[in-house]
Amino acid sequence: MPLHAKIDHDVPIPETDQVPEADLFAKTSAAVGAANLLSQYGLEIDVPTRSEMEGAGMLAAAYARDPEGTSAAATPARLANMTPAELAVARDILQRFGHSVVESSLQVRHMVTNKLIQETDNPDPRIRLRALELLGKITDVGLFTERSEVTVTHQTSDDLRAKLKSKLQKMKDVTPAVEEAEIIGDDDA
Secondary structure: OOOOOOOOOOOOOOOHHHOOOOOHHHHHHHHHHHHHHHHOOOOOOOOOOHHHHHHHHHHHHHHHHOHHHHHHHOOHHHHHOOOHHHHHHHHHHHHHHOOHHHHOHHHHHHHHHHHHHHHOOOOOHHHHHHHHHHHHOOOOOOOOOOOOOOOOOOOOHHHHHHHHHHHHHHHHOOOOHHHHHHHHHHHHO
């Protein structure tokens, strides 16, 4: 089935500074929409590979750290280098987690905690034990937290000077024990 493009000649092209910068989610959604349209005309969209999923995850993580910078860096040329499957995974991650990852690390903490709680019902005892161990290491629980105590004794500068003089005096008065034994042995002979 041929693809027919309809061009509207009466729509003016906006100036560059009049076009607002699109968010990464909007850009990936548009790219996935275009890929879905093209799939109706023969474009094959494969199941995402591990590397495509990792690439989408890295893009979403970069967006979580700096939404504006990542959105600006996601130019059409860079997005064109991504596969349709990779774009779809990135869009799904952004849609699923949205700005909540950026706005609240507390929500991510709750999600991880809830997932660990779910894993405590896993039939594999190794996974159950590991989930319980990780739950115990959460700061709020602190069950497996190793603590060390540090005792700080405050001393005046006069006390420190006195201790230092005492130690220096001990080092100054040290004479080798071997020499004394040799000297004593020579007198007896």
